[in-house]
Amino acid sequence: MKSNEFSTGQNGTLILLRILIGWHFLYEGVLKLYNPAWTSKGYLLSASFFKPFFVWISGDSMIGVVDTLNIVGLIAVGVGLLIGFKIRWACVGGILLLAMYYLAHPPFPGLEQGPAEGSYWIVNKNLIELAALLVLYQFPVYTSFGIERLFNRKKVEPANG
């Protein structure tokens, strides 16, 4: 862990980014967890890219597992990022989820765009969040909001400790 090489500002910024993304994932997961009517079926069936794959996973035999995996994934990634536990695993999980969301409805020219609150061409917020998780994967700072440091003190001991 090289977090001690960063300035306080750099550390703080990376941690803030991690908290915000964790917050976002967790909230999405919790909403879906408490709403039994929620299903990803509509999102998947209306996929504009890789359609056969998304239609396949939205089939009756698959959709239950897919929905459960999505909720568990969102919450696990959110918790991991928020409390700072297995940050790199959480980043990989988040990147996989975001890649799926992005690929089902990519803002490519010529593809039908679903409802969106902004205007996008190739790059959308899913892709930016994905890239932000790549940053966190490269710089998993534990100095604050990092429960893992309690389990692994030696690795994360700050320089002034």
Added chain:
Amino acid sequence: MKNENTIFNRWSRRDILKSLAGIPVLGTVWFAGAKLTGSAKQEKEFLLETLNIRAAAPPASGPMSGSPIRLGVIGFGIRGEQLCRALGFATKEWLASMKESSEKNPNDTRLKEFLEQENLNLKITAVCDVFDVNAERVINSFSTPENKVTRFATHRQLLASGQVDAVIIAAPDHWHAPMAIDAITAGVHVYVEKPMTHSISETYALRDAVRSNDKIVFQVGHQHRQTQSFLTAMDIINKKTLGHISLITTNTNRNDDNGAWQYDIHEKASPQTIDWEMFLGNAPKVPFNKEHFFRWRKWWAYGSGLSGDLLTHDYDRINCLLKMGIPTSVMASGGIYTHRDGRNVPDVLQVNMEYPDFSTGGSQAAGKEKGMTFIYSATLGNQFDRGTYLMGHDATMELGNMITIHADARSTRFADMIKEKRIDPNVPVYQYNPMANATDAVTSATAKYFANKGLLWTYRDGKRVDSTFLHMREWLSCIRNGGTPSCSITEGFQEAISAHMAGLSYKLGRRIEWDAAAEKIISKPGEDLDAILINNEVVV
């Protein structure tokens, strides 16, 4: 390292606090999400409970057991072929083209759906079509070693042959009533395409025929009556969810040659292959004309344009829900604005039907609300989808395959709930998708987007069902098991008279009134309304 700032000599208190800082955030986000979802769910349940709408599908028609019904096909053009397919009889040519199409495109399930359709236990024994090619297609495709389809030159010969128990009539409009009356008189069950009749006098004659032959099962081809959302829509109206409905808007929007009745002319069409005199029937005698034969909907002599072909569908859809019957008066206007190709029926038509005494019941002071206008607005020069709206004082219902209800911002019934912000007039208070056994209240823009595309739910029993199939099945069930079909003579009479009033108003350029007590369209002295209605002289 100072002792007072460390725990177990290992972690400082600051370390612990910093490490665990995420936990309270985690708890807060979780709590917020759970609470918000819970209260949204409660609001939704409260709303559904308040509205108390019972979503239901129409009851299934009875069993198809017993000996096969012997069916005669009168008219095997575009619609006749569709009707036969709905009955389980597809031509060899159609089967081959669908096979090719489904091989090219695995998502094309038309053939699969056709093959999976229930067997209605009937056989096509006879055909009558004045065009040789059409009649031969029936014989070639539907004959079996045990049952060879017989061709008859006229429908009267077909009916007298003793080979048919029932007929489907898909001939041009001017033949509907003469053929249906002959069939009923011969003791043969009738399924006739819409509009039920081509003239006013025929409408009364056909009603007399059906009324005096009560063993005959008679159905008019308004398959929309089988739409699964209809019972739900009826419940919505009966529970006065919409309040007093003052306006209903329906429409037709088409912008292609086929939609404008500019059908293909068959290469083999000639005076040798078409019995021209038989086609003309009661229409004015004109020399052989291929265009008149294949595109007969474009002339008043044989067809009835927008008012007969398409207004009738929208009128009957609403009449099925509200049972509002024949309007007190009708005003129509329009013209030929897109397809100036020699036709004399309008391609743009606006029809206002007035029901000054009709009410669906209201939420305001007694006597304040009464009366309704039904609007049909059509163009064959633009296909922007406008939707069907039933507009009440308390709410608006959009009626299609799906039902969507928005509360009105100035509603009396929902005033308190709107004030308390429990209802947002911009968000549907109720949504029903007949393709699923699911109802939904307040939905997000995204959910609505997916639902409107028909993607959110699975089909009932995993199958898409053709409404024409259901409508014909209902007719066959009544033949086998008794009962009256949903679109029989009462409904057909109302449909035909209303459509003829619209046609007359367009042609005369004035308000046409209905005398309900005398059951007559009011005419001026010396005026022959039928002659005006079917007059084939060009009027623009």
